[in-house]
Amino acid sequence: MAQLTRIHPTSVSLLEVLSMSVEALWSNRLRTGLTMLGVIIGIASVITVTSVGQGVQKATEQQIQALGTNVILVLTGVARTGGGISQGAGTASTVTWEDAQAIAKQAPAAQGVTAYLQRGVQVVYQGENNSTSLLGTDLNYPNVKNIHPKEGQFFSQDDLNAARPVAVLGSTVRNELFGENGTAIGAQIRVQSELYNVIGVMESKGSVGGQDQDDRIYVPLTNMSARIVGNNSLNGVAISGFWVQAKDAAGLDAAQFQVTNLLRIRHNIYPPQQDDFRITNQADIISAFSNIVGLFTVMVSAIAGISLVVGGIGIANIMLVSVVERTREIGVRKAVGATNSAVLSQFLTEAVMVSIAGGALGIGLGVGIAFGAATLFSFPFVISVWSIVAGFGLSFVIGLVAGVIPARNAAQLDPITALRSE
Template sequence: MLFNARKTNVSIYYIEIFTMATEALWSNKLRTGLTMLGMIIGISSVIGITSIGQGVQKATEKEIQSLGTNVLQVFAGAAVRGNVSQGLGSTSTLTWEDAKEMALQASSAEVVSAYLQRQGQVVYEEKNISTTIYGTDLSYPEARNTYPQAGRFFNQEELNGIKQVVVLGPTAKRNLFGDNSNVIGQIIRIQGEAYEVIGIMEAKGSQGPIDRDDGVYIPLTSMSARVVGNNALSGISVNNILVKSSNQEQLLAAQFQITNLLRIRHNIYPPQADDFRITNQADIIKTFSSIVALLTVMVVAIAGISLVVGGIGIANIMLVSVVERTREIGIRKAVGAKNSAILTQFLAEAIIISTLGGGIGIGGGILIAFGAATVFKLPFVISVSSIIIASGLSFGVGLLAGVVPARNAARLDPIAALRSE
């Protein structure tokens, strides 16, 4: 019974301390609100930025994975004009024959597809649009993991016969035909040549600023002969070759085999530089994730400065509060208040300010993250760890910022405090 009585007395004591601290803060609402502002900005920034960074990372990973993480891209070399590189694929160093040899000799390659792309004009009646024209072989849908949602892709006979048939991307179809769903069999003009629409590709969405649905697909032979013109001394020149392995473990083996094969075919020997470049989708994901994580850490660190500023603000306001309430403290000590009670009240005020500011900041951070996810169409990701860390930081900052003012208040001499005006 004695233990329970003591426990009850302690509970009442802390409730009274908390009540007095709350009343003191409420009597100075404007000052309390301004003091909390630094904590609110800091916590909401940390949570919002962390969430947005994770959302961007997940969205990009999803887009890259939709193309397949077990895919290599072999780019043609870069042309140099006036000491300025024109970018990968700007020179004719890869051919369709290279791709065919890869399919035959690279045992780790499950699917090999070559394609040639150019920007060009596509016309239907009065509609004239600029879009990307892809000249591909038959393996392209499997290599890119994208298939027709209506109609079909072109076949071997059409590829061999340089037939003028076309498969439209969803965006190109919408730009040319609007909401008309009956487009199979329609005739469009590509660079002035008539092509029959035989299919519509499935939607793949955007990859950053690039709309992957804005394009048209024609046989590689037709692309080379009718759109680009034969642009290699032998064979058909291509910009890119896609190599798909059965799994990620086979990618390194495929990359090694393809590198050696192309060096032999292109007569490249050390110390000569390769006239091609191979990129790995899995490496792209890892690199991008590392960059986003680094940027997120950097921005969160900057946002953390707001927490430091908020803590300094709490400490300054509490120090001012001690000076303003010197006479109040003197009266309380004169009627028997212990130093520990004064110390606890001022600590409680600092902790209430920081904890309440942290709570509002957490809510603000979640709203910022939700707003960014809605506007930019990103996954809405809230990290539980960031909320826990933010909560701990807000409590810790309040505790640390309140120690010195609370100690100063507790050490005031009651006689000197009562004489204070």
Template sequence: MLQGLEKIPKIPKIPSKSTVPLTEILSMAVETLWSNKLRTGLTMLGVIIGIASVIAITSVGQGVQKSVENQIQALGTDVLQVLAGAPRSGNVRQGLGSTTTLTWEDAKAIAQQAPSVDLVSAYLQRNAQVVYAGENTSTTIYGTDLNYPDARNTYPQEGRFFNQEELDSSKQVAVLGPTVKRTLFGNSTKVIGEQIRIQGETYEVIGITEPKGAQGPMDRDDQIFIPLTSMSGRLVGNNALTGVSVSGILIKSSNSQKLEAAQFQVTNILRLRHEIYPPQVDDFRITNQADIVSTFTNVVGLFTIMVVAIAGISLVVGGIGIANIMLVSVVERTREIGIRKAVGATNAAILNQFLAEAIVISIVGGGIGMGSGILIAFVAANIFKFPFVISFASVIAGFGLSLSVGLVAGVIPARNASKLDPITALRSD
């Protein structure tokens, strides 16, 4: 008899009440889990990885989405952009880029004839090599009119933009983006008034634009602005069939309702000017910045949901891990369960005990996972320079998921433990 008693496993104190208080259940669960630290830690690992992945990926996705939205909105969501398409020779459609289908005269006609348009700006865009002293860089040159700063929300931080007189006289003046300034002048503060060379032509620097940052692969600070007349006459040449060629036309309205009307009006004006009649295809295309923002938001949102769903597989794996460990625990603690029942523990008390252990594992693992996910998202936001966004809903969802995993994974093992026959359990080795 004494030898049999020596084999009785050490178990937590069992209260004499038939209904065990919640605090006592949690205390026993923590004591049992703490006595098996390695097993408990490995069991939590699946939940930690799953919750951390869900929170981090959701945060990074929302941060990237916010960053791109800010960059597009910085260009103005109340802006239409008209771009040149493929020209036609008779009824034959030529290749894109073979010649320019938009002219400065088109932009002036839109400004005069479209009542829903508040502002129109034409621009000509080319890549060119720029040289200053011993430094040189390849950058984007924009030949613009005076409305471009308002159309693109791009204003000088130092110096000024060129004026009407300089535009009319094709003055060789230039406004640099911050990236071009750093590349050519380094940390020098003496930039305004310096002479740079663009494709062999000398231009005087009269301003530096405020920083705008990158928009996808394009650095909006790696640009130079010069008068449209100077660029058309000196750097590009007048390659339009009639008038001054332009790469695009920016159209701004005060609100989205007027913008829709403006798009309709601009389309009809350009079709009449270019003599395009159905079923002929337009030799221009119009993009709406607001539509771009909406489309991008939807795409990123769907992509984030897809990746979060994939990360959720880790939670399923974590739940399976909890269920496996708890099932093993039931087998290992069969004798302990028999002793508990022998001294008066009810089936409900045993069920609650094992459920509590599974829930404690999932909640603690979920808490660590949430903290890890927030930390990963914060580090990623600082490294890749996008806004740090943590959704309260994602944190609540993470906590709810971890609790649900514990409940679901613990039900079958707890039920098996509660249904053990005490006599059979006491006889087990």
């Protein structure tokens, strides 16, 4: 009788495991690609969402900071009907230019104060007729609001004292009336029924909160009050509000406290009477917006995380199907000496490789989409290191977790039973 040779289990090196895994995945390219798709979409979504969210947040912070993070805005009160119904913000002429001047003199924390009066108007130049915002203000506006003339000059103290009809255009108004290459300085424009001489064009500040900061015309407050609005309060020149500049962001609370108390004294307001003015803090606006964007980013990232879970389930399903399809192959390998650990290692390696490859492609796709969005919508392109690291980490964990059960099933197959399968 021929003597039977006993086949001893043989160990397989890591390089051999990787080689066999790559060969198995490459021979089933379509299945491998479909398996990776869920991971690619999930990782790309996480990268894109976090990048776009951070970019939008940074762009908005830059825009608000360009207008000043160390300023507070004091607005007029709200007029109410006899039934107590609010008529909207700014409907009551409760704040005056004299209030702003008093704050500038008596509030130690106020480094600068500028008053303004704002209305929507029609502006005409030759054949162009556009709607814009007219802003009557004083000489402190450029420094307090951190915006200065790019061409020409801002109006002078003599212009303010004499209520001269001079105007400084925002860049949007200038482009609409004169074109980007047109000459605005020295031209005459008609605002409502009044003629104004253009003496300057302001630098561009872009949009904040959907409002174009360059779509406005600046004129002396005295001129606008007398010739455009024509309504003064009993206590002085009525204004829409005034900006108060503190030394830095840390001094905003002190400035707000001082302004509130001084205005209450000037307006004879005592508890429990309500204030006839409103104060808005720029730092609070930035903080609130950052919180909103952060919550939105977390919410959408959670949705993207669900995509990753779905991708992991897809990997597990495909690997389980692969075990069934390759039952005979597994039987042959175990019959010629492959150990349970070798089979386990190969199937686990295949799952991890599929997941890591999908994660790498997802990261590349996510970065590309984020860059395209930043370029298209003109906000900063921000990619955080943690999102890249998290992408690779999630890819590895998903492959590891999704491949455990299929790999274990493959390793536990009885070689005789596996060889009998068709």
